[in-house]
Amino acid sequence: MGKECFIKCPKLDTQATRQFLEQRFIVAATENETLELALRNAAAEPTSDWAPVIVALESDGVYFLDNLASPIQAASIFMQLIDFLLLRAEAVTITEL
Numbered sequence: 001m002g003k004e005c006f007i008k009c010p011k012l013d014t015q016a017t018r019q020f021l022e023q024r025f026i027v028a029a030t031e032n033e034t035l036e037l038a039l040r041n042a043a044a045e046p047t048s049d050w051a052p053v054i055v056a057l058e059s060d061g062v063y064f065l066d067n068l069a070s071p072i073q074a075a076s077i078f079m080q081l082i083d084f085l086l087l088r089a090e091a092v093t094i095t096e097l
Contacts, residue, residue, distance in 0.1 A: 002068045004097040008061040009089045039073045053077045
């Protein structure tokens with residue numbers, strides 16, 4: 001169990017968001033079309049069976065799951081994702097699930 005939220009971003013450009021994620025982070029796609037994310041420079045951190053973050057891109061926003069495996073990585077990924085979305089959207093709303 002982790003911390004879940006939905007980042008509402010009307011008319012999300014899922015393709016541009018996916019490109020951003022692939023350029024910025026280590027990304028692994030899963031069977032249910034979610035993306036597992038980790039920082040590229042996190043090799044020094046202890047490894048875990050869980051990806052630090054899992055996201056799902058939807059037409060109206062991003063589902064974000066912090067697996068609590070690496071709080072520092074999750075916080076950095078969250079901050080960078082929010083910065084990216086704020087540059088492209090009229091409004092961003094974050095709701096804890």
